Amino acid sequence: MSKIEIRNVYKIFGQNPSKILPMVQDGANKEEVLEKTGHTVGLDNVSLSIEEGETFVCMGLSGSGKSTLIRHINRLIDPTSGEVLVEGTNVMDLDQKNLIEFRRHKMSMVFQRFGLFPHKTVIENVGYGLEVQGKKPEERNKIAMEKIEAVGLSGFEHQYPNQLSGGMQQRVGLARALATNTNIMLMDEAFSALDPLIRSDMQKQLI
Known part of the structure; x- marks a missing residue:
């Protein structure tokens, strides 16, 4: 199958x-x-x-x-x-309830236009998927920080999306997708806003 x-x-x-x-x-x-x-x-x-x-x-x-x-x-x-x-x-x-559970636990997605919440900080955006999965604040913040560091944004965790460049916002989206640790990751031109060197680093993170 x-x-x-x-x-x-x-x-x-x-x-x-x-x-x-x-x-x-x-x-x-x-x-x-x-x-x-x-x-x-x-x-x-x-x-x-x-x-x-x-x-x-x-x-x-x-x-x-x-x-x-x-x-x-x-x-x-x-x-x-x-x-x-x-x-x-x-x-x-899938009915509405099972579709929600399916999206929460089966797959994550990196959006072409970032899809970040403008009213949430970087760490809150990265931890959002964990929040809807029911993870406690301490656990989700720990995981979120690990992924923020992995995409090279340590020190920016309390910034808001409008304080970041397009490439940095895209890395926040990638960190959010990585944080939920799902078996399937959908990526819609996930590296399009990144310069070549950072793009290469992010691809290595995924592999």
């Missing part, structure tokens, strides 16, 4: 995606769909499998659907059609 399996996933954005789905399945390209219906095709019949321990990279031009695909795995976006299975569980079958 694959760790993650995506089966024949379509995502169409617009007022009535289900009505447009047969048109896409019949082979209409995204430009044709947009011109005739005003709908945007985000994903067109995507299938893939990711195995335990595998680093899987999606490459493509801007607007090709990379972020859309990643956000289907933790169900930040629901597919128009198709299945997304994580460890054999179809995430579309």
